[in-house]
Amino acid sequence: MIGSSHAVGTDAGKSVENTFTLDYQVSGVSQGTITNDSAYTGGAGDPSPVIDPAGPTNFTVDRMIDLAVTADNSGLVVPSNAQDRILQYTITNLGNDHQAYSFSIADVAGDDFDATGLEITYSRAATDLNGDGDTLDACEAEIVDAPLTATVPGTAAGSASYTCDIPADLPFTVELSGDIPDTLADSNIDNLVLVAETRNPNAWAVEAVAPSVGGVTANDADGTNTITGLAENVFADGTGTSEEADKDGRMSAQSSFVVTSPDLVAEKRVWVLRTESDGTACAGEAVPAVEPTTEYPTPGACVLYTIEVTNTAENAGSDAENIDVSDILPENVAFVSATTSGFNIPGTLTFKKADNTTNCDGTAGETCTVALTGAGLAAEVGTTDATAQLYIRAIVR
Structure with missing residues (x-):
């Protein structure tokens, strides 16, 4: 699997254990060490230790759901009647576990024109997700330049096709292509928002319990921390545009086609x-x-x-x-x-x-x-x- 150390923090599902020792004396005589380390052994001649049968304290690292969406070429200059002009966005999994994503397009009302034939593709360098020494597995292969279906304007985030598993800290690009109508005036603008929604991956990085693959990732249902056990989902995303809200597992960014001719x-x-x-x-x-x-x-x-x-x-x-x-x-x-x-x-x-x-x-x-x-x-x-x-x-x- 992908290494367990990410810039965003410890893998979700990781159990963090901690022990302590307490040493003391009575009238100058050393007493047995008090500890919760079940593997503790004292030195030769030391009094017998007092070991807490409850063992080490531990907690499970929860799953932080966070992502970034950046418009890489916002304000792309295009001529009238141009075909397949591309707005590029970068998506980054800022959480601490594998995630998948779906995408939708919001065509902002009140601008000058609407591009037609909108389509989305996504790609990233192949990554050996399951650690078997190659990148030939179906999920690893299909993410490279794979088209997404159901990407017409108005498609709700979460209802379109979704990506392969994206490891934490791995940026990948999403391209939104469109055709520019003819006879447009200079400086006419079409504003488009790409919305990414977090989906469950095929497998978590650490936990063996498989999620509901492809389902929309849900925030912790009861809002109460359970200190050990399975990792709980904690939304930490902000807000990019009005197309999504704070801590809803979605993120978006606006980009634009700007008409100029000649181009x-x-x-x-x-x-x-x-x-x-x-x-x-x-x-x-x-x-x-x-x-x-x-x-x-x-x-x-x-x-x-x-x-x-x-x-x-x-x-x-x-x-x-x-x-x-x-x-x-x-x-x-x-x-x-x-x-x-x-x-x-x-x-x-x-x-x-x-x-x-x-x-x-x-x-x-x-x-x-x-x-x-x-x-x-x-x-x-x-x-x-x-x-x-x-x-x-x-x-x-």
Whole structure:
């Protein structure tokens, strides 16, 4: 199972035992130690101990039900008529036991428009939940990019499909995708709230007693602490939006689609082109169609930074002009070369050391600013996004 020590505290269901000893003398003569430690043995020649037959004091750590929901890209800029635009949320189990979660969408009333075709997917890195040495079990496998059903607006939290078991302290992402209607004005906003509700997992981390799998996790029914026995559920969640309440086992966050046209988005990634290379060989490396997965960023490796710029506008005349891109390479990598592709106005490409006058040459300890200025990226009329790239090759020092 997942290790028993979490940043949020001791596992639910864990029994915490404690013992004591009391030593004393009468007229200078040591008496038998008083203790509740049933395994206690005194030293040679010591008086016989007095052991409390009730044994050590103990209590069971209760189950804290808590979660966080964060909107990762709130206020996502989108153009009219865009398809499958994604609002990303991060969900984190802040409790001290495995939990599962279900999700629903609340489309806030009173905003400017409503996105259509709303869908949810969730994913996380596979985790060996049952400690059998692999991540091939059904529950472990299905959580990776698994779609959730019943996610149309208005679906009540708790009624949709639910995730696999999520260990404490493990963040995972939820993506809410939607289609943006046509002919919207700039700055029109659609506010959307993702609501996560705590569900019972397949198994608790410590307790052998299985919960009602997939059921909505309930707070301790009687509100009275039972010091030992099975862990009791104690809600500790706060409030994210008006779609849920304090200590109800749910949490939510609002994010928004914001219309702007034309719309430029940019993404940066890094690929390892060759594990062992040099400046000459690295400069000649072609850009592969897919990321190489068998090369490693060890010292001497050739890496390719790609900054991809996308104009998602789909109407004639929605061209982006005077595009400026600046990237500062850290001293951990040595600049090799920079090129561009796809800009209909090429612009000017420079690569300068910190003094902003001398070209980068891979000298040890230098930082290098790679800059593209005055470039242009015309919109593609129709449904195809226009893309262009700035490629930077470097050697890992």
